[in-house]
């Protein structure tokens with residue numbers, strides 16, 4: 001099976017790390033974190049300053065490493081398909097380099113990493129790479145991908161969406177689904 005997987009908030013806890021650095025930045029600026037996120041310039045400044053750090057330090061989700069390792073050892077192909085853009089960070093590294101290093105550090109071995117994929121573009125990428133199953137935390141992407149006939153699981157470990165089908169809340173459920181549908 002060719003399995004496409006989103007990265008941020010699916011494999012790793014990105015929102016938590018963004019919030020952590022948003023607090024630090026806001027405090028430094030004597031601002032409220034919400035005011036930063038609602039101001040285009042401040043938001044841009046914040047991400048320019050911290051995005052590299054966030055992607056380097058973000059924590060992996062429970063069971064993700066071992067499930068992905070098992071899926072790969074059973075012959076599945078793993079494609080990371082993410083909206084991350086390959087910009088150059090403040091420290092002169094590219095987002096792709098940081099992402100590759102992070103995956104290696106967390107012992108996640110994949111067949112391919114595809115950046116800049118969101119919404120319709122993500123759906124087209126899934127089709128192009130003949131993805132059999134996509135795992136995704138963003139309901140907008142879930143909808144775009146499902147609509148063109150590609151099976152997608154909505155990964156929702158914070159249980160925000162509560163769909164009835166195609167709904168998983170942790171990595172062991174992902175594995176169970178794949179084993180059942182081989």
Ligand SMILES: [Mg+2]
Nearest residue numbers: 006008009137
């Ligand atoms: Mg995501």
